[in-house]
Amino acid sequence: MAIIEIEGVTKAYPARKGGSPVTAVDDVSLSIEAGEIVGVVGYSGAGKSTLVRLVNALEPATSGTIRVDGTEVTGLGERGLQKVRLGIGMIFQQFNLMHSRTVYGNVAFPLVVAGLSRQERHERIVELLTFVGLAEKAHAWPEQLSGGQKQRVAIARALATNPSILLADEATSALDPETTVEVLDLLRRVNDELGITIVVITHEMEVVKSIADRVVVMEQGRIVEEGPAFDIFARPRHEATRRFVRTLVDDVPDERAVEHLRTRHRGRLVTVTFRDDEATSGGSAQTAVFAELVARSVEFEIVFGGMEDVQGRAFGHLTLELRGADADVDAALGRLRELVPLTEVDPAREVG
């Protein structure tokens, strides 16, 4: 069942002095299933942050409808929205902890809003801080915590009222790689153990790769591509998606890279693409490809590219330099084409 349904939603900001109106989100439709982790990717200004803010109505939509858990958010009054927001947690890039409160006080805040008694609050706070592994920091002030700890407190605070949805707006962008992993692990636990639907906004493909079930790519306020995480990584269709995937795994070397490779590698260059879901009968495509080259006595060397793992499935692009008799190489290429997608790199400058 879809827990968030966005239908034809547009968010436009009126023109500033001397400027033109800005359409941050442009006729977006998106449906998010309960229990999934959706990664929304885009460069800054793509409209992804605005899009999540429409979901909990921190920003009102200009047009279109948004339903959260069956409730139509668009058109609700302030009072109604406050109720909906209790069911949607949100975390931020800059953590947004209140510096006038301790860790305990920060987590208490939404519980006070929700109207819990002091005793109920206390029990819940202890439970939440234990869940995020910060029970001993209850009486620390925010500035005494590291970035990762701050984000974990923010997660505890966002989960306080038992929301069914968690919105994460660039939640790891201010963290170092190691802490990012720690926070992502926690988010995965939130999803696994509590069954909370998570929408992750990010510009880091690493984050999407490690956590998202499904990926939505945004550009200029529009969704340009969406699909299961593996498909987005292994078969990006839109140029924006391809650029994002390339930040993680090289595909076909571009002109400059080829020039660079040519200084050391004079043989035929071909890029072969491997996708785990396209495994040939009786073994992996890689095994088949390399066996074929060896059988045809074509020497090869991997000179560019890489493999990645998304949701337990491998994909990647390897550029090989092939050396051998022309006839052997041609024969091998012919057979390889039947096995895997193959691109000849720079055929014009091919050196015999």
Next chain:
Amino acid sequence: MDRVWELREQYVSDFFVTLYLAAGGLLLGGLLGLVVGTALYVTRSGGIAPSRAVHTALNLVVNVFRPIPFILLAIALQSAVRGLGVTAIGNTYAIIVIVVASTFGIARIVEQNLLSVDTGVLEAARSMGASRTRVVFTVLIPEAYGLLVLGFTFATVAIVDMTAVVGVIAADGLGNLALTYGQRQFNPWVTWTAIALVILIVQTVQFAGNAWARKVLRR
């Protein structure tokens, strides 16, 4: 020097009058200033409760009153206050003038203090289902608390300053004492003793304010 001793009772009573005027002005002006300053903050465009009409109106009033030199305001408000049937001289009138002047001064200080609060924190509070009113009272103001203490300390010093010139509207206080017994009777000792007491008040306020703010800001 002997004259200072002769006037000792006068000093004591005027010292307390100065404290009374400053405290009255600070309490009422501070409260009103906090309200007006917060209203200015929340109604600005992109604020918690944006309202162009309210913001523009408040801005106009603040901008009209704030630049009026205090001594001229003290004279100018006399007719308005008389129109309301209140005696327009003396200590009570002095407090009224101080309240008017300090309200608008403090409003701007409060507005600036609030502007330094990270709006992300307010957004986070709203995302947790807090109403606008709750955000203002339990997030915005507590987050700005330390800076507000410093702002109010600064305002208090300015208010003590105002109490020095209310002699012109027949109010008492150390300023009036210095003018009446010091300047007009050509006795610099009397003047400087009054000044010393004013310095004492200002220093105490400043010291207490700084200590308080340090405690709140935890640095």
